[in-house]
């Protein structure tokens with residue numbers, strides 16, 4: 001009998017993961033701007049194959065941490081490893097090779113307004129791969145199908161799309177290079193509850209079928225309940241609590257108490 005190997009490692013049980021089960025390892029990271037310190041000696045692990053929801057009050061530094069991991073913001077101190085590679089030790093070529101292994105969905109989609117959906121999806125392909133136009137067209141159409149967009153959307157410009165369609169197109173672009181890690185910055189913001197639930201479902205399905213590791217900054221409690229294996233909460237520049245939602249619901253941290261036990265959360269608990 002062939003041995004059955006699970007696609008996703010077991011997650012969400014709170015156990016300390018083995019070293020090679022960690023996709024992103026952040027240790028002692030401090031980031032600031034001028035006099036202001038935003039992240040202070042922050043530690044965080046994102047495990048391979050999990051959906052980690054990253055929450056925190058407005059302006060606490062969720063995007064700053066995301067950008068620090070992506071190498072878009074300079075940290076003052078600490079180390080960040082992705083797939084065991086210390087980002088500070090990589091040559092430019094090695095960093096580019098690593099960039100091919102992640103995809104990013106920035107807040108508000110951030111599509112290029114002068115390019116069609118198809119062309120937007122091909123931007124990372126042009127930057128990182130050397131493929132024929134015909135192959136890029138074929139691959140981009142595949143991504144459009146993967147995110148549930150109608151093939152007609154391929155030749156539309158962002159201004160011709162609804163908010164939900166823009167998010168899907170941006171997700172298709174994030175998936176252009178078949179990444180192993182997906183960074184999502186508030187993916188459901190601006191969507192109505194039905195659109196948001198559909199988008200969560202899409203992310204959950206893609207994550208399972210493609211075995212993705214997902215790092216998701218979100219304010220959306222519904223997303224935390226429906227697709228996150230674990231949640232990390234940022235407060236005072238550090239991860240104040242992390243674990244499966246059931247554990248975080250028990251946390252005595254004042255911000256988490258007010259966050260989870262507010263009106264919307266009560267509705268979810270009923």
Ligand SMILES: Nc1ncnc2c1ncn2[C@@H]1O[C@H](COP(=O)(O)OP(=O)(O)OP(=O)(O)O)[C@@H](O)[C@H]1O
Nearest residue numbers: 033038056057058059060061062063064065217219
């Ligand atoms: N390039 C920058 N220069 C100066 N300050 C910055 C810069 N980028 C971020 N900040 C500051 O860092 C802090 C954290 O910002 P960040 O965007 O990470 O917050 P956030 O937790 O993602 O907030 P929100 O949930 O509102 O999007 C804010 O006070 C912001 O003004």
